[in-house]
Amino acid sequence: MIMKNINEKVYLFLCLITFFLFFLQGEVQSHSIQEKGNKCHKRSNAWICKTDIANLDSSVTNKQQNVAKRISETVAVMTYNIYGARPNGIQNIEEIAKVITQVNPDLVALQEVDKYTQRNAHIGDVAKRLAEITGMHYFFSKAIDFDGGEYGDAVLSKLPIKGTKSYMLGTTPELPGENRSVARVTVEKGGTEFYFISTHFDHLNKETNRVKQARDFVNILKKLDKPVIVGGDLNDVPDSKTISILREHLLFGDRNDLNSFTFPTSTPSQTIDYLMYFPNSAFRINLYRVYTPASITSDHFPVIAIFKINSK
Known part of the structure; x- marks a missing residue:
């Protein structure tokens, strides 16, 4: 009985340690992302980076410029x-x-x-x-x-x-x-x-x-x-x-x-x-x-x- 209680405590302790390490890893990743010029934010459990948005905006802008150029050339x-x-x-x-x-x-x-x-x-x-x-x-x-x-x-x-x-x-x-x-x-x-x-x-x-x-x-x-x-x-x-x-x-x-x-x-x-x-x-x-x-x-x-x- 005593051995069983000890095993349960050890198991709980190991679970807590595992959770703590997982949480710590997530914080480090979050910190690492934010350190990149604070260019990312979390949306719907996904990281959206400003660099990606900038690339998307650039793509849209380039398309608009190409359309404008075609219009200007006719x-x-x-x-x-x-x-x-x-x-x-x-x-x-x-x-x-x-x-x-x-x-x-x-x-x-x-x-x-x-x-x-x-x-x-x-x-x-x-x-x-x-x-x-x-x-x-x-x-x-x-x-x-x-x-x-x-x-x-x-x-x-x-x-x-x-x-x-x-x-x-x-x-x-x-x-x-x-x-x-x-x-x-x-x-x-x-x-x-x-x-x-x-x-x-x-x-x-x-x-x-x-x-x-x-x-x-x-x-x-x-x-x-x-x-x-x-x-x-x-x-x-x-x-x-x-x-x-x-x-x-x-x-x-x-x-x-x-x-x-x-x-x-x-x-x-x-x-x-x-x-x-x-x-x-x-x-x-x-x-x-x-x-x-x-x-x-x-x-x-x-x-x-x-x-x-x-x-x-």
Whole structure:
């Protein structure tokens, strides 16, 4: 009996010693972890270290930076003839603005833009009003005086406009036609400064005027000292002489597949609206599309594209 009591006491003593040693080991480990700059804490019986959190945060931050870099290296553009020349003017400019905001481009080339004409007296300065609704910067370039005001082309830009310039495209003296304009802005994205242009060639049936305007436009482009993206209603089809002249200097954004009709929206049968660029080393096309959901705001569909800006 005495021996049994002694054995029980020895057993209890050994248990206490074992528990004490286990506890002491845990404290030493805890102290060791805390000594590493107090970088760890216990959560749900697991040690979470600040170094691990920092690595996780760094991974998330790197992913965010990569996404931001990809965004900064692309530019979304649109060209859109807004049918400002319709006889009764633009009835609902908010619907045109809605098309633009739905696509959410960085840059928009606008054609048929009125400024204080009688037919659009209820709007006044069309480019300015669209800029106000969409929250973008704008630049208007007059082609002709018309209907008590001005008529021409414009650019809308999310990017700060660093410079502007207007050019005129004339017609041949022996043929009736309309002088047209070129609206050029200087912008910067992804560390690259480039030009964005809106233009609109003569709409009359005589190709002679458009051929002249194409040649004059190419001469303008040859003098530019930066990469350029062009959006325009050229009033001519892909296999025309007008387009062949432009191809000598410009690359067409749809990789030369010009089979998507842009006009008229009621019964699409022609491709006359384009996005172009130069040089090939400056940009790469990620997407090119005729935006057919915009079927009631104009007689032209907008054309949209996403360009990757190639780093220098």
